Amino acid sequence: QVQLVQSGAELKKPGASVKISCKASNYTLTMYGITWVRQAPGQGLEWMGWISGYNGKTDYAQKFEGRVTMTTDTSTRTASMELRSLRSDDTAVYYCAKSDYYDTSGYYAYWGQGTLVSVSS
Amino acid sequence: SSDLTQPPSVSVSPGQTATITCSGDKLRNKYVSWYQQKPGQSPVLVMFHDTKRPSGIPARFSGSNSGNTATLTISGTQAMDEADYHCQAWDSSTASMFGGGTKLTVL
Numbered sequence: 001q002v003q004l005v006q007s008g009a010e011l012k013k014p015g016a017s018v019k020i021s022c023k024a025s026n027y028t029l030t031m032y033g034i035t036w037v038r039q040a041p042g043q044g045l046e047w048m049g050w051i052s053g054y055n056g057k058t059d060y061a062q063k064f065e066g067r068v069t070m071t072t073d074t075s076t077r078t079a080s081m082e083l084r085s086l087r088s089d090d091t092a093v094y095y096c097a098k099s100d101y102y103d104t105s106g107y108y109a110y111w112g113q114g115t116l117v118s119v120s121s
Numbered sequence: 122s123s124d125l126t127q128p129p130s131v132s133v134s135p136g137q138t139a140t141i142t143c144s145g146d147k148l149r150n151k152y153v154s155w156y157q158q159k160p161g162q163s164p165v166l167v168m169f170h171d172t173k174r175p176s177g178i179p180a181r182f183s184g185s186n187s188g189n190t191a192t193l194t195i196s197g198t199q200a201m202d203e204a205d206y207h208c209q210a211w212d213s214s215t216a217s218m219f220g221g222g223t224k225l226t227v228l
Binding site: 045 | 152154156158163164165166169170175205207209211213214216217218219220221222
């Protein structure tokens with residue numbers, strides 16, 4: 001069974017950076033993409049961006065351009081998402097999800113358990 | 122705000138049909154997926170490619186996409202279907218988007 005296991009909760013101060021990892025198992029990371037989605041408290045899902053496990057191509061939502069970096073490490077089967085210059089409104093649960101294609105974001109049949117990032121002074 | 126518009130809430134009586142809409146410009150030219158999310162849990166895919174049900178999703182869930190509106194229909198709604206439902210649209214470009222989500226109440 002495909003599994004995505006994310007790193008644990010983080011508490012950060014405004015202006016800091018956070019890096020969340022997402023370890024994939026029971027499928028070949030290079031054949032699919034990983035999408036990152038976040039959900040602020042009581043809010044809907046927000047698409048942040050996507051990275052191809054095949055060639056590392058990325059596509060970030062315009063809102064996060066310049067502040068986010070998504071990477072994959074095929075040797076450890078781990079995807080990561082770094083968000084910089086954190087603000088209080090970045091407080092959210094961050095999810096990684098397996099894209100069903102290697103060349104586009106597509107849809108997401110498998111999700112990580114979520115990582116709570118709290119930003120507070 | 123989102124480029125996909127969903128009603129914030131929908132209420133349905135048990136056994137009746139629930140209809141949740143998702144509207145966006147030229148949505149018919151995109152693929153629409155739907156996710157069910159219960160409190161404290163990760164989203165679960167319940168519909169993809171507009172009308173396809175993943176394995177394990179009951180047949181009472183169905184989908185459609187026409188014009189500028191996609192619809193998730195739950196026939197014979199059960200108490201266990203009470204959840205938030207999120208639509209998602211994507212096409213051959215790599216970017217994607219979600220709707221604002223709809224809280225389905227079964228009462």
